[in-house]
Every structure is written in structure tokens, then in C-alpha cells.
Amino acid sequence: AQAIAGRGPQGSINFNTASDRVRLCYPQVKVYDNATNQTHLEPLSAHAAGLRAKVDREKGFWWSSSNQALMGIVGVERPLSARIDDANSEVNLLNQNGITTVFNSFGSGLRLWGNRTAAWPTVTHLKNFENVRRTGDMINESIRHFSLQYIDRPISQGLIDALTESVNGYGRRLIADGALLGFHCWYDPANNTRDALSLGQLKLNYKYTPPPPMEHLTFETEITDEYLTILKSKVSS
Structure with missing residues (x-):
């Protein structure tokens, strides 16, 4: 109490x-x-x-x-x-x-x-599950560490494609492992204005869904007479 x-x-x-x-x-x-x-x-x-x-x-x-x-x-x-x-x-x-x-x-x-x-x-959002919160932390930290190698490279279509494909590859691996149900990383032109790009600022989006734990399981039961029909004589006719 x-x-x-x-x-x-x-x-x-x-x-x-x-x-x-x-x-x-x-x-x-x-x-x-x-x-x-x-x-x-x-x-x-x-x-x-x-x-x-x-x-x-x-x-x-x-x-x-x-x-x-x-x-x-x-x-x-x-x-x-x-x-x-x-x-x-x-x-x-x-x-x-x-x-x-x-x-x-x-x-x-x-x-x-x-x-x-x-x-x-x-908070009733999915992220209040301890393992979901930790999965998010692992993904966010992994992507940030991975991105270090690309910092200060020239902004180009090739750079954008390499980043998005590498991050999506990481997401596919997590899906295969069972760590995620879905993952997607993409480049949104609306989030990358000419002014932002001219300042060397590139923004990528990603979203994912970790599997929540099955916290509650309910079985609905029924007593039925329908299986009485399987009874048959052991003596063959």
C-alpha cells in the first residue's frame, strides 16, 4: 500500500x-x-x-x-x-x-x-514499456554513432542515398532479428530547404515499431455439444 x-x-x-x-x-x-x-x-x-x-x-x-x-x-x-x-x-x-x-x-x-x-x-503510449524505450535508445544511439563517418562530407544525392540505404539496411536487420515490426528511413525535401542545405544542415527522418510484450492473454472458452458427433462404434460394419 x-x-x-x-x-x-x-x-x-x-x-x-x-x-x-x-x-x-x-x-x-x-x-x-x-x-x-x-x-x-x-x-x-x-x-x-x-x-x-x-x-x-x-x-x-x-x-x-x-x-x-x-x-x-x-x-x-x-x-x-x-x-x-x-x-x-x-x-x-x-x-x-x-x-x-x-x-x-x-x-x-x-x-x-x-x-x-x-x-x-x-503515459499510455507504446514507449512506456521498458523494453520498447530501450529498443528506441539502442536504435537512436546506433544511428548517431554510425553517422559520424559521414559528417563533413560534401552534400550530394549520393550522400543522401548512402545514408538512407544504410539506415534502412540496419532497420531490415533488426526486423529479421525480431527486434522490430517495421522500419523506414527517408529524405523529405520539405524538411531540407535551400537555406538549411546552404548552411550544411541535412535532415533525415526515420520511424519504427518495436514489438510490445504480450502483457495480458485472454482465452475465451465455450462448452459445446458439437463434438459428440465424433462418437462411433469400434465394431466395423
């Missing part, structure tokens, strides 16, 4: 932020210390960061680290009710308020639980 009450502009703790660069984590986790033969508490955020790096390496930066096993911990600071099909369970209530937590239900083990940055629920 304290963690949820800390959200929003009137929050009494440092959870009162809507930054899409922040991931809020609660509660602390228990870690076993071989030296003392006891457990002690550590911030969940440190273990979430380590898990994020592990998921990056093993699956890709576009994967969510939610619903992945947390290694090196033996419990949580306080028990939280956890059901995948109950929106009112404590772990899901925390998620609804933009807080990442630990899911621990029968047979599940201790798993990181939560996809959103602190921007949620203030």
Missing part, C-alpha cells in the same frame, strides 16, 4: 515520478550470505539490472525482462499475493501503478514481474 500511495504528484516517497527513464522496483529481496549463514535484504533494482543484462545477452535487448527467473535470491521482504489471472492480486496491482515487483506463485519460482517504466499510467 505504501508503494502504491507513493505514486503520483502527491506521493510521499520517491516513487512520485513519471519519467520513462526510471523503473520503480518493490519490495527488497532476500539474499543468502554464506559467510554469516543468514539472509539479508538487498534492493530489487540491483537484481533487476543484472537480469536485464542477462536477457540482453541471451535473448536480445528488445525482450522484456519481466517473467524471467531472478537468480541469486531466496525470497522477498514481504509476501505478495500473485496470480496470473487475478488483476487484484498484489503483484498485478503494483504493475498497474507502474511498479516492477517479484512474482512467486505455486511452482513459478521467483520471477521479475512488470514491463512498465515510471511513465505508466500517466
Whole structure:
């Protein structure tokens, strides 16, 4: 209750932020210390960061680290009710308020639980997913580092074509990897006026769609008598 009450502009703790660069984590986790033969508490955020790096390496930066096993911990600071099909369970209530937590239900083990940055629920755009925000950062930084080799070259049609094709090639690779659903880079003459070009300023546009994590899955069920018609005698006629 304290963690949820800390959200929003009137929050009494440092959870009162809507930054899409922040991931809020609660509660602390228990870690076993071989030296003392006891457990002690550590911030969940440190273990979430380590898990994020592990998921990056093993699956890709576009994967969510939610619903992945947390290694090196033996419990949580306080028990939280956890059901995948109950929106009112404590772990899901925390998620609804933009807080990442630990899911621990029968047979599940201790798993990181939560996809959103602190921007949620203030911001409902696709980019409030933590993995979508990180995918955007990776793409933006990669393109900027790549563009260094072209700085101060003469502006020409060949330069524009080389830049757009190289960036689109990068986008196609990300699509093939599963990191993106779509990508397009282009030169817009309306954004590149004669005055801007005469000052050595070239502008290219690009857009992309990262795949959001499947945060909710609903099955609709029906009991039907239609399959009674498959019954038949085992004795052939």
C-alpha cells in the first residue's frame, strides 16, 4: 500500500515520478550470505539490472525482462499475493501503478514481474514499456554513432542515398532479428530547404515499431455439444 500511495504528484516517497527513464522496483529481496549463514535484504533494482543484462545477452535487448527467473535470491521482504489471472492480486496491482515487483506463485519460482517504466499510467503510449524505450535508445544511439563517418562530407544525392540505404539496411536487420515490426528511413525535401542545405544542415527522418510484450492473454472458452458427433462404434460394419 505504501508503494502504491507513493505514486503520483502527491506521493510521499520517491516513487512520485513519471519519467520513462526510471523503473520503480518493490519490495527488497532476500539474499543468502554464506559467510554469516543468514539472509539479508538487498534492493530489487540491483537484481533487476543484472537480469536485464542477462536477457540482453541471451535473448536480445528488445525482450522484456519481466517473467524471467531472478537468480541469486531466496525470497522477498514481504509476501505478495500473485496470480496470473487475478488483476487484484498484489503483484498485478503494483504493475498497474507502474511498479516492477517479484512474482512467486505455486511452482513459478521467483520471477521479475512488470514491463512498465515510471511513465505508466500517466503515459499510455507504446514507449512506456521498458523494453520498447530501450529498443528506441539502442536504435537512436546506433544511428548517431554510425553517422559520424559521414559528417563533413560534401552534400550530394549520393550522400543522401548512402545514408538512407544504410539506415534502412540496419532497420531490415533488426526486423529479421525480431527486434522490430517495421522500419523506414527517408529524405523529405520539405524538411531540407535551400537555406538549411546552404548552411550544411541535412535532415533525415526515420520511424519504427518495436514489438510490445504480450502483457495480458485472454482465452475465451465455450462448452459445446458439437463434438459428440465424433462418437462411433469400434465394431466395423
